Amino acid sequence: MKKLLITGFQPFGGETVNPALELVKQLAGKNINGYEVVAREIPVVRYEALDAVRSAVDEISPDAVIIVGQAGGRPDITVERIGIDVDDFRIPDNKGNQPVDEPVAKDGPIAYWATLPIKKMVANMKAAGIPASVSNSAGTYVCNHLLYGTLHLLATAGKAHIPAGFVHIPYLPEQMAVRKGIESQYPTMGVETLVKGFTAMIEALD
Amino acid sequence: MKKLLITGFQPFGGETVNPALELVKQLAGKNINGYEVVAREIPVVRYEALDAVRSAVDEISPDAVIIVGQAGGRPDITVERIGIDVDDFRIPDNKGNQPVDEPVAKDGPIAYWATLPIKKMVANMKAAGIPASVSNSAGTYVCNHLLYGTLHLLATAGKAHIPAGFVHIPYLPEQMAVRKGIESQYPTMGVETLVKGFTAMIEALD
Amino acid sequence: MKKLLITGFQPFGGETVNPALELVKQLAGKNINGYEVVAREIPVVRYEALDAVRSAVDEISPDAVIIVGQAGGRPDITVERIGIDVDDFRIPDNKGNQPVDEPVAKDGPIAYWATLPIKKMVANMKAAGIPASVSNSAGTYVCNHLLYGTLHLLATAGKAHIPAGFVHIPYLPEQMAVRKGIESQYPTMGVETLVKGFTAMIEALD
Amino acid sequence: MKKLLITGFQPFGGETVNPALELVKQLAGKNINGYEVVAREIPVVRYEALDAVRSAVDEISPDAVIIVGQAGGRPDITVERIGIDVDDFRIPDNKGNQPVDEPVAKDGPIAYWATLPIKKMVANMKAAGIPASVSNSAGTYVCNHLLYGTLHLLATAGKAHIPAGFVHIPYLPEQMAVRKGIESQYPTMGVETLVKGFTAMIEALD
Numbered sequence: 001m002k003k004l005l006i007t008g009f010q011p012f013g014g015e016t017v018n019p020a021l022e023l024v025k026q027l028a029g030k031n032i033n034g035y036e037v038v039a040r041e042i043p044v045v046r047y048e049a050l051d052a053v054r055s056a057v058d059e060i061s062p063d064a065v066i067i068v069g070q071a072g073g074r075p076d077i078t079v080e081r082i083g084i085d086v087d088d089f090r091i092p093d094n095k096g097n098q099p100v101d102e103p104v105a106k107d108g109p110i111a112y113w114a115t116l117p118i119k120k121m122v123a124n125m126k127a128a129g130i131p132a133s134v135s136n137s138a139g140t141y142v143c144n145h146l147l148y149g150t151l152h153l154l155a156t157a158g159k160a161h162i163p164a165g166f167v168h169i170p171y172l173p174e175q176m177a178v179r180k181g182i183e184s185q186y187p188t189m190g191v192e193t194l195v196k197g198f199t200a201m202i203e204a205l206d
Numbered sequence: 207m208k209k210l211l212i213t214g215f216q217p218f219g220g221e222t223v224n225p226a227l228e229l230v231k232q233l234a235g236k237n238i239n240g241y242e243v244v245a246r247e248i249p250v251v252r253y254e255a256l257d258a259v260r261s262a263v264d265e266i267s268p269d270a271v272i273i274v275g276q277a278g279g280r281p282d283i284t285v286e287r288i289g290i291d292v293d294d295f296r297i298p299d300n301k302g303n304q305p306v307d308e309p310v311a312k313d314g315p316i317a318y319w320a321t322l323p324i325k326k327m328v329a330n331m332k333a334a335g336i337p338a339s340v341s342n343s344a345g346t347y348v349c350n351h352l353l354y355g356t357l358h359l360l361a362t363a364g365k366a367h368i369p370a371g372f373v374h375i376p377y378l379p380e381q382m383a384v385r386k387g388i389e390s391q392y393p394t395m396g397v398e399t400l401v402k403g404f405t406a407m408i409e410a411l412d
Numbered sequence: 413m414k415k416l417l418i419t420g421f422q423p424f425g426g427e428t429v430n431p432a433l434e435l436v437k438q439l440a441g442k443n444i445n446g447y448e449v450v451a452r453e454i455p456v457v458r459y460e461a462l463d464a465v466r467s468a469v470d471e472i473s474p475d476a477v478i479i480v481g482q483a484g485g486r487p488d489i490t491v492e493r494i495g496i497d498v499d500d501f502r503i504p505d506n507k508g509n510q511p512v513d514e515p516v517a518k519d520g521p522i523a524y525w526a527t528l529p530i531k532k533m534v535a536n537m538k539a540a541g542i543p544a545s546v547s548n549s550a551g552t553y554v555c556n557h558l559l560y561g562t563l564h565l566l567a568t569a570g571k572a573h574i575p576a577g578f579v580h581i582p583y584l585p586e587q588m589a590v591r592k593g594i595e596s597q598y599p600t601m602g603v604e605t606l607v608k609g610f611t612a613m614i615e616a617l618d
Numbered sequence: 619m620k621k622l623l624i625t626g627f628q629p630f631g632g633e634t635v636n637p638a639l640e641l642v643k644q645l646a647g648k649n650i651n652g653y654e655v656v657a658r659e660i661p662v663v664r665y666e667a668l669d670a671v672r673s674a675v676d677e678i679s680p681d682a683v684i685i686v687g688q689a690g691g692r693p694d695i696t697v698e699r700i701g702i703d704v705d706d707f708r709i710p711d712n713k714g715n716q717p718v719d720e721p722v723a724k725d726g727p728i729a730y731w732a733t734l735p736i737k738k739m740v741a742n743m744k745a746a747g748i749p750a751s752v753s754n755s756a757g758t759y760v761c762n763h764l765l766y767g768t769l770h771l772l773a774t775a776g777k778a779h780i781p782a783g784f785v786h787i788p789y790l791p792e793q794m795a796v797r798k799g800i801e802s803q804y805p806t807m808g809v810e811t812l813v814k815g816f817t818a819m820i821e822a823l824d
Contacts, residue, residue, distance in 0.1 A: 605808040
């Protein structure tokens, strides 16, 4: 059976939960579209995030890689089109790193296209009744760091044939339930909806 | 066993689904907090909406009344504080009525407070991890028409002791999944999350 | 010449500026549509706000009263339709008062309609190219306190013939310029646009 | 005196006005920070937009190039960091072209960094009280087409030393004033505020 490596970040930015981690725990061990889903937890730390993906790729030899992260404020599941060669952290990562306009990889190209079938993934989710769209920016924080870094890693390791990319998901309901006032007025998506969406998304893989 | 009348509107405004109707179908027949939940479908039509509630109250003799409607664009479950004596429809209702600045009831007071324990309902939902808040406006469309009208009906029929009010809910995911571009970028809430929220909400009733 | 009393609140909630105050300073002394505009600054304090309006009304004997407040997060100029008899402050006022579900006036009606020509005011602003709409809730903070309180004051003082109401305005650009990240992503409106809008709005008065 | 080429797009997508065009008309002919501002109008048409910039560059020999476009829905002035090699138009351009996932330039790199001092431009605007931020995506419509295309043009013509980039601006107030309901609830920025912002921004150029 083929293997899908799916990763979820640990909580960051003062949150006690990360929707990505909650989601990948739900998907771990499932068989979807001929893929065994293997889940891994990733630290929200520059370079360490990438080390964790590198180890998982070496260990699992996946046939596809989907990195999942939280995009607080977005209302739908967004599949990233591109990772760019910049680390420009608005807030420190979980070990206090806060690079400004530094490259992810000094010797890398300016950007990599995600190699997942992003349009088909979005179409499948929408057909399943789950709000989804293509995004053209994964930001410049650890999410983009890991997207770009993973694509660079695969490209330089002769593994560019492994489809890889990044999917951003909204806040979970429980994250907004503990807030008050205007800070609580961001969109959320429940885990059940996320699982339905990701199941449809994984059906889009070859 | 006590009875809770919970109503959901039919689709309107070009939508093929109304989250309120989908939700109350899920709740119908459940026993929660000592209440048997009795669900009714309501037309999005001025006065006819109110006739439907009047008939249901007469038939069921409920111990509490919760009217549910869609508030497209809001991210959380909002419990309305007040209904006001005005019909000012931005779009026609499902029979083409479009009153401008007309009263709901010519002989009524300017407004009624909802008689549900709105603060406790919100607190219960938040404690259960569901985003919720008090709202101070149910608008001036059929939602407010039915909120004000029901409170006026109960007050003038000597039934003001029956707690009654209105709860607005976000779009369902499937409603945004069929849209494109910026029109698709509104918050949604899945039925599973809504059911959890309403279960916690009903636990707040005496 | 007729007199228009227009009031602006002092800064609150950690802000160093209040767009309402900046706006009314610009309008002070102008003659618009046969009205001399008389501006007054209002403390963001329960009851004291109302005392300030009462004094101004006694002193000026205005022919119309427009109270202006900040509605952070709204993108357009909103003319309030109704004030309701509740003080339910999410944050303390500038003297630390934070009432929960208390009445503005114990002996007052549940609500008052604003007595300004709200629809014509909105139409005039839109015709002048300024985004505007009717709002059905002034919240439950000092803004609604002063709206309800002023209408109650005029009604109980035999001055209900003086048109009075409340207009909410967005953040100023400079308020968002000092913020970072997602907290900076709220709509703003410049003073020039506000002045154009209010000039068109005042043209709607009889 | 140095020359700054600043371009504004024609209206598109059903709008009768484009804020970018209105803005550059205001800036045309001004002298700011030692630059004479030369404004040009650009068609919202694939390739033709780029032809217009190429001609202007040849004619004017500018010392810096700022392309301005509308980003409906954004609340602040956003300076783009990167242009990417893809045309993926959600709506047709003004001549009906609607490419899907096609390159801007078949022989170009995957992306170009904008060569303007984007961080300093944002900092200058914020210091002047104008909301501004760096954006990491100019989308995949004619805006990004022209950003990427201009940077590619300059790079391949031996003119990479000319700082060039793209600035997105919000809707104008008059664009929302003609809309109704939820479609009118997007942020706007008045021309006066835009002019202040761009003046501060141009002060950031060397």
